[in-house]
Amino acid sequence: MLDKIGIAKRIAQELRDGWYVNLGIGIPTLVANYVPAGMKVEFQSENGILGMGAFPWEGEEDADMINAGKQTVTLKKGAALFDSANSFAMIRGQHIQLTVLGAMEVSEKGDIANWKIPGKMVKGMGGAMDLVASAENIIVAMMHVNKAGESKLLKECTLPLTGTRCVKKIVTELAVLEIVEGGFRLLERAPGISVEHIDKCTEGNLIIAGEIPEMKI
Amino acid sequence: MNKVVHDVQEAIQGIENGMTIMFGGFGLCGIPENCIAALVRAGVRDLTCISNNAGVDDFGLGLLLKNKQIKKMISSYVGENDEFERQMLSGELEVDLIPQGSLAERCRAGGAGIPAFFTPAGYGTEVAHGKEVRIFNGKPHILESSLTADFAIVKAWKGDHFGNLIYKGTARNFNPMMAMAGKITIAEVEILVEPGDLDPNFIHTPGIFVQRIFQGEKYEKRIEQRTIRKR
Numbered sequence: 001m002l003d004k005i006g007i008a009k010r011i012a013q014e015l016r017d018g019w020y021v022n023l024g025i026g027i028p029t030l031v032a033n034y035v036p037a038g039m040k041v042e043f044q045s046e047n048g049i050l051g052m053g054a055f056p057w058e059g060e061e062d063a064d065m066i067n068a069g070k071q072t073v074t075l076k077k078g079a080a081l082f083d084s085a086n087s088f089a090m091i092r093g094q095h096i097q098l099t100v101l102g103a104m105e106v107s108e109k110g111d112i113a114n115w116k117i118p119g120k121m122v123k124g125m126g127g128a129m130d131l132v133a134s135a136e137n138i139i140v141a142m143m144h145v146n147k148a149g150e151s152k153l154l155k156e157c158t159l160p161l162t163g164t165r166c167v168k169k170i171v172t173e174l175a176v177l178e179i180v181e182g183g184f185r186l187l188e189r190a191p192g193i194s195v196e197h198i199d200k201c202t203e204g205n206l207i208i209a210g211e212i213p214e215m216k217i
Numbered sequence: 218m219n220k221v222v223h224d225v226q227e228a229i230q231g232i233e234n235g236m237t238i239m240f241g242g243f244g245l246c247g248i249p250e251n252c253i254a255a256l257v258r259a260g261v262r263d264l265t266c267i268s269n270n271a272g273v274d275d276f277g278l279g280l281l282l283k284n285k286q287i288k289k290m291i292s293s294y295v296g297e298n299d300e301f302e303r304q305m306l307s308g309e310l311e312v313d314l315i316p317q318g319s320l321a322e323r324c325r326a327g328g329a330g331i332p333a334f335f336t337p338a339g340y341g342t343e344v345a346h347g348k349e350v351r352i353f354n355g356k357p358h359i360l361e362s363s364l365t366a367d368f369a370i371v372k373a374w375k376g377d378h379f380g381n382l383i384y385k386g387t388a389r390n391f392n393p394m395m396a397m398a399g400k401i402t403i404a405e406v407e408i409l410v411e412p413g414d415l416d417p418n419f420i421h422t423p424g425i426f427v428q429r430i431f432q433g434e435k436y437e438k439r440i441e442q443r444t445i446r447k448r
Contacts, residue, residue: 070243088317
């Protein structure tokens, strides 16, 4: 089974040279730490940064330089700053090659829910609806089951949707899956995890074709 | 063309109960601290506030919330504020949550004289309820209307007497679009300079969008999430 860092490392393997990438809050943010050596990737933060760098050294944090999670960050050489309308023009206009975000539920059709639990948690969608509606390549980073042990990979989402038919790939602590016609196609197993276990943890239709390789982290 | 007002009190003159006000800022970054404090002191009520976030419990728009001065919030993300969540779940506070990119574009459109536009964001979700859907290039889009406000209050790093503004770092965020969309736009700046002191090549908000400007005081610039690397 992978931990959060393992999930981030596996997603980092999906990066390609020259891509502009938007990382959501939580596990997705960790992906930035595992860009393969020699690869050039620029991270966009939707509050107005292209070329986001690492956290600042202690004492050098700047209240005017934060990421979309409101964390203090730095700029890489060659970074650009812009306003929110311009930022979402990049997103809506499909200038970003990869979006990685977290989810509370994903359906076998690629629907995603990650912004609201009615009557309980209402934080808002932030930029997630704009991102999922326009991104051509969306990877969801999430845990396979919730704290109660229930699957988060469902036939139909039960929570209010963030977007429909948009998720392409999912990386969990148990598996890598892709959304295809008819359900979740199992691509890889986490080290030491059986196909049977993944099947048991997946409520939506799991498509198992041939031998399923173990992830290489 | 001299738009300089004497102080924050003069800047917020005319803001009355029940008005719609835009506030620039993303989280606590780039928020008009001086004007928010002055509105708390002034005690104006029943405000409709358009702002990406709602501050935290004891800073930013959270101060107006705590004082029950806000009737309705139009925002994209309102986490990090317990009082907000309490007022919303109890029904005291009306809340309209809209996708962040749609919020930015609705303000920009409001300032640019575009009454509405189609966007794919929110299609198939509760955000689309009651909105016209149209297919472009095989993909469904929803009709979003523009936003304007009685007052827009923005915060910039530098500004001159004509209202030309330059923002710093990620404190730009929603400020430029909101500056465009206010019937009256108030700019508070950290550094107020004479016309000619700002390089025209690097103006972010041209002065035409700004009606009042003043130099703010004692910026706290609170950091919401201090994340650092240890040396």
